[in-house]
Each structure stands twice: as C-alpha cells, then as structure tokens.
Amino acid sequence: MNEIPSPGRVATLHLHPIERGARLQTVESIEVETGKGIVGNPRYFERRNADGKLTKRQVSLMERELIDQHATTLGLETISPGEIRSNIETSGVNLISFIGQRVQIGEAILFVYEARTGCAKMDAICNGLRDLTDGNRLGVLAQVERPGRIRIGDEIWLLKDSAAH
Numbered sequence: 732m733n734e735i736p737s738p739g740r741v742a743t744l745h746l747h748p749i750e751r752g753a754r755l756q757t758v759e760s761i762e763v764e765t766g767k768g769i770v771g772n773p774r775y776f777e778r779r780n781a782d783g784k785l786t787k788r789q790v791s792l793m794e795r796e797l798i799d800q801h802a803t804t805l806g807l808e809t810i811s812p813g814e815i816r817s818n819i820e821t822s823g824v825n826l827i828s829f830i831g832q833r834v835q836i837g838e839a840i841l842f843v844y845e846a847r848t849g850c851a852k853m854d855a856i857c858n859g860l861r862d863l864t865d866g867n868r869l870g871v872l873a874q875v876e877r878p879g880r881i882r883i884g885d886e887i888w889l890l891k892d893s894a895a896h
Contacts, residue, residue: 737826838879
C-alpha cells in the first residue's frame, strides 16, 4: 500500500458509556475490529440496524482545532476532550477531505464514509453548538477495514489507493 504522509495525529481517544448521555471515558488506546467497531465501546460495538446487519457507524472522528473554534465562537474557554462525543479527536488534519477514502491510524485502517451530523446533545454542552456544527463542522464517521490498536499520538495517513472501496 502506498501512503501519502499527513501531518495529522491522534490527540485524544474516548469510549461511549453504557448509559445514554453519560460522560465519555478517556483512554490511552483503543482496539478496533473489522466491521464491528471499537472493542470495549459497549453501546456501539457490533451495533446492528433494523434488518440485523452491522451498522456502518463504527468510529467517529473530529478535529481538535474545530472543537476549539466552536468554543471560541460560543465564548467558552474550552470544550473538554470527549465532550463533543467523538471517539477520536485529531490534530493537524482536515477530516472532511477524507470522505470516501481510506486512512491508516496506528495499526488500523478506516474507511471514512460521511460527515457527522449534530444532535440535541450538542446544545446540552452549550446553547448554539448544534447550529455551529452544521455544514460538515462536526467531524466524520468511519468503518473499520483492518483491525488494530490506535494510540494517542499515532499519525494519520491517507492511503493512496483509498478510492478503491
């Protein structure tokens, strides 16, 4: 596989709790499984849709820089890591540009298939945040194509042959 270097890195990692709306757990690394998602992410691992098939929504990613921009716009000092409810927060990369492509993060390969959309939980963080996240300003969703471990600090590589999905 040919890789195109990217300056992007994993800034923080988070797991969803069992209880809806509870705070995400910050972790040092995650393990992902092909087609299933993040091991130990109880509400989303091996999640199935109405017809019983595994869902495409396996990993969510968002740029830390974008989170910081939203905080500044809303007059907040910061939005804490994990508060925006993304599994992987990144730095130094434009995730929206990866839609329809494959990326390698740590040992894993993910297929980035669409932009995330906001929900009412965004306004629970701060009134107006949901509106700020409209127009591809809430990161992306991805499927796991190759299993492996992802750690804080891992580089994010766009794969040259990524359009062959």
